[in-house]
Amino acid sequence: MSYEMTGIIVLWLFLYGYLIVASVDFGAGFFAYYAKQTKKDHLINQLISRYLSPVWEVTNVFFVFFFVGLIGFFPDTAYYYGQTLLIPGSIAIVLIAIRGSFYAFENYGSKRSNVYMFLYGATGLLIPAALSTALTISEGGFIQEINGDVRLLTGELITSPYSWSVVLLAIVSVLYISSSFLAFYANRANDGQALGLVRKYALFWSFPTIIASLTTFIALSQHNMEHFQNMIDLWWVFGLSVGCFSIAMWLIYQGKRYGLAFVFVMFQFFFAFFGYGAGHMPYLLYPYVTVHQGAAHEAMGLALVIAFILGLLLLIPSLFMLMKMFLFDADYVKGKK
DSSP: HHHHHHHHHHHEEEEEEEHHHHHHHHHHHHHHHHHHHTHHHHHHHHHHHHHHHHHHGGGGGGHHHHHHHHHHOOOOHHHHHHHHHHHHHHHHHHHHHHHHIIIIHHHSSSSSSSHHHHHHHHHHHHHHHHOOOOOOOOTSSSEEEEEEEEEEHHHHHHHHHHHHHHHHHHHHHHHHHHHHHHHHHHTTOOHHHHHHHHHHHHHHHHHHHHHHHHHHHHHHHHHOHHHHHHHHTHHHHHHHHHHHHHHHHHHHHHTTTTTHHHHHHHHHHHHHHHHHHHHHHTEEEEETEEEETTTHHHHHHHHHHHHHHHHHHHHHHHHHHHIIIIOOHHHHHOOOO
């Protein structure tokens, strides 16, 4: 396997890690706000707070690794994405900053503010919507290059059915992943009331996730036939994803093995995410940047591969230790310490 493919696989692993960890965080924010508005915050907000307190600081580690690695491995992406993502990227950064201020003032402050809670819930949906723009642009048709000047075709992006289908998929996936994890977390805390509520959320948001996935798949066939055909050739990968979804929903519906159910949710998105990525190869941005043409020098690429693999090997045990100390500690989960 070439160093370019090794590099993109490692980067995709970091992005997948961010997808799971950040989705739990973003969805928890929305559910916390929704529960407050429906007068059910006494059921789940303490549970959400116990999860977020030790975890929110490390959520963006995966994203930072991916972003830095993408520019390091494939410098051409900085030229194209740097200009086209200026507006949506800036919006995402502002939203992340607003979300960070919530953690600072709400979690560590003495007063509970409805404004902060609203911003917390809203950014949980708006951040994934803004970040999903990058995946949309990568399909081509939204960038124009004239005399070295790269422009984002905002009109085409806003009016594209595929663009909106990706935004919808990003939002409902966040809520589905988050509610599935919170069901496991509530069950581990032996919190029956919270479990009953988040279990309903998980079952409810599962079907919009599948519908949005099919809608995005159909919209892709109208926008980028080459990528669509590549994904059709990988039908078995997406079949595994659907199988994992079915098992996860059956377990949650039966009200048992919530931890195993969330593992299948992670496998569901693992297969779908890597099937999408494999179908996208060799392009990083249609039709301008490919894995091979846009890669850094081989010596630089090999050094980055080694560095990021070592970073991944360091990050995974660190996360495991964090989970063991907080998320999987029975007394902490139950709020006893």
